[in-house]
Ligand SMILES: Nc1ncnc2c1ncn2[C@@H]1O[C@H](COP(=O)(O)OP(=O)(O)OP(=O)(O)O)[C@@H](O)[C@H]1O
């Protein structure tokens with residue numbers, strides 16, 4: 105099983121940086137075989153439709169590489185604003201903090217294993 | 229009656245202007261004591277509009293004003309560009325309508341996040357969007 109990647113976004117990113125993050129992260133998942141990605145956005149004060157789309161892209165690209173992405177630490181004001189803006193972070197898992205995000209990833213992976221086991225039983 | 233208490237402007241030409249611009253808007257919001265949720269809504273709406281401005285019009289000017297009406301104070305932002313303009317405003321204001329292969333959330337979403345929203349556009353001349361967020365709005 106690959107490790108989890110933890111990315112902390114410490115500043116408000118402008119678009120180029122956000123796109124770089126997307127590319128770098130997908131690359132890293134590929135290189136390391138990570139099964140889970142945690143993106144800590146607790147220091148991010150604004151998530152607009154562009155940033156939201158980047159988070160969604162990261163989630164769907166990592167899923168293709170067989171990893172799950174969890175966004176952790178979203179500030180309450182940001183969450184409220186996203187809903188009113190109309191942006192649903194579809195396919196993006198969220199958790200309150202890094203610890204809970206890890207737990208969520210772990211559960212998802214355990215589930216995966218159980219399902220793989222079930223499949224194996226079927227073949228027998 | 230609406231009174232302007234302070235006025236500041238900033239020209240937007242590149243995407244790197246986005247973060248400093250947001251900071252200017254935040255300063256104005258903090259100055260009038262706007263709470264964090266309303267600040268976040270205002271700055272997010274502003275971010276959508278400024279992005280539209282450099283994406284579809286190659287940049288423009290934003291006027292940042294602190295305004296008051298009776299006891300209420302607020303921040304008013306006016307985004308003016310000399311881009312291609314918008315042919316069908318009703319369509320542009322619909323959720324999901326985009327000519328940029330995007331989500332089409334910027335304009336309708338920005339409108340939901342503020343208290344006043346006014347969009348004017350003339351094809352071939354440009355687009356002006358005004359938004360106003362009251363401190364307690
Ligand atoms: N300043 C502008 N000048 C010219 N056209 C504009 C301008 N702002 C918006 N438009 C037009 O209005 C459409 C809708 O804008 P809106 O911001 O709602 O969605 P979007 O930019 O396409 O997608 P999103 O904002 O979700 O990334 C745009 O696709 C574009 O055609």
Ligand SMILES: [Mg+2]
Pocket residue numbers: 276279280333334335
């Ligand atoms: Mg837009």
